[in-house]
Amino acid sequence: MKNTNQLPTEVSPLQRFLKRWGWTLAMVLGVIGITIWQYQLNAQATEAVVASTIRQSTPLVLGALCGLLGERSAVINIGIEGQMLLGAFVGFLVNVWTGNLFLAVLAAVLTGAVMGLLLAYMSVTLKMDQIIGGTVINILALGLTGYFYQVGMVTQGKLQPIPLGPLANIPIIGPAIFNNPPITYATFVLVIVVHYVLFYTKWGLRTRAVGEHPRAADTLGVDVFKIRYVNVIMGGAIAGLAGAFLTLEAVGSFERAMTNGRGFVALAVMIFGKFTPLGAWGAALLFGFANAIQTQLQFADIQIPHQFIGMLPYLLTIIVLSGFVGRTRVPAADGVPYEKE
């Protein structure tokens, strides 16, 4: 802190790059190193953990994208869990009825979007407390899916992995990254798309302006309500896709309350990722890894009660949240309804 009064000294681009990305780079290299080392020791288990990490992280990164679209335009979305659950259920129902997986995914996405619309209506138009609004969605989703779900409904298949030619034969990352079902590929693309839209388009600039200072944005002619509505609805659609991932890609069937807190873990992922899509992706991979390890530990012959292994992801969420929320910059207007003058 001594040097704060001095003029900034010239730094080379390389130094600047290292200062900004050094830690990330070191961590990524560390992870790659450890993975290759483990691969030498036990190829099969390592490939299983890497593939499982990607699989477990997919609903989390989608949930986090849903959350951050809302938050960037200042709408807190606690209802991700419910949007996911209802999307998962409707996708499952359509699959049971029609057997058409494409229609099923579409229905899940639309359901998520409708729930997003409901949240936007409650928080933007009715100016309800956004956390209570999200809780309403969660409880509503739990009730509706519980009532309409009947045990014994049989699905007609699930989305199958599509290997991307020779890429799928690369050791370690081949099976994990280039041999996935469609929603996982779509997730990779969505992270990039949301990042691009948020930081390199007019729409993204307006969204962030509305999240930081809605009054100023309004003065400049930005329609605050429209920006918030569209972002929250798009977010809901992405949460619906996460639901479709659960029923149509990962599990292949529906269970009551099958989201199991993923919508809330996604919020921690979003905060840990500093409200950026790429950061959220990294954070989701960390959480996915915790889940993957958990599965491996349950197979391994270790004398730890399964309940203690089962609570690892939840404890990790609490630790991450307590350690990082104070150091993350939250959009300034987050959670505050906008009143037009």
Next chain:
Amino acid sequence: MDDQAEKEMSTSSGSWLGRLWRTIAVPLAAVLLAMLIGAILLAISGADPIKAYSALFDGAFGSMKAFGRTLAKATPLIFSGLAVAFAFKAGLFNIGAQGQLLFGALVSAVAGFMIHGLPPFLHATLALLIGASAGALYAAIPGALKAYTGAHEVITTIMLNYVAINITDYFADGPFKDTTGGNIVARTPEILDSARIPTIGNIPLGFVLAVLAAVVVWWLLWHTTLGFEIRTVGLSPHAAKYAGMKVAFTVILTMVISGFLAGAGGAIETQGIVGRYQPGFNAGLGFDGITIALLGKTHPFGIIPAALLIGAMKAGASTMQFDAGVAKEITDVIQALMLFFVTADMIVRKLIHARDDGGEKITLSGWGQQ
């Protein structure tokens, strides 16, 4: 603050009855609307709504025995509703009432079968207090995290709910497992008779305790310095800080008291109804607390009728399933709709042309604020 005070001033004018009407009009309309939409859903799924509702009513109030069942179902709900409402007053959203309730239920069961040789009244009281304290301790964790790190209580309490399920499962299936008679189900042994909270006639004693708890919470909130501090922190943490109040301490203490109430609800369920701890027997009671707290307008005396209503729906659900052939999960849907309409009160006000009651609005903190 000024706005709030002005609103309170303006509503304190007018007759007592008029004020009461303005307070209960929206919850009442919300309940009716939810029942109406529930009826439509029932009709869509091919059931007879009138038959279903009359069976529901019959199962809840049809006889003295049914009424006793409603009271028994309402008892833990009053506690979890009070727990959620109490935290709301300090601007905290305790979704973790479920986890705290589980700890109360488990620990009171353990105290109920492990402690021997105490007279009945003393044993029951001790087990209840130990169980409630377990809930209080568990709620202190998210309180402290919120106060010192800013981790939002909504996420930490939900995560702690999952942790609580795992921990209580572990104990009920491990160290405290009931091994009598070749039992293989995960559950604790039955508690001693001296730890039981009796039912007198058709009225469970636990219900009386729940009503007493509501009175104590009301007194604590509106007639003590602590209550004033809690409500000030809820309305504006900054104002509270400038007035010299210890905000962090108040946040933690509020969570502790809230957890104590939730834990007591779990303990009374164990000691009065279940007789042991068995995983899955208390599922959802803590979440119902959210609906009840909001339906009761976060007022202790509003929570009692709200809990009776939800309790009646739970008590009557089995009869409805049996007599009218309707899946009892429909009551969950109706409950969710009630929650929606009571919180989206602007919609309801438009429908019934009611004025704003000007009561205290709940303000919860976002991620960044503390």
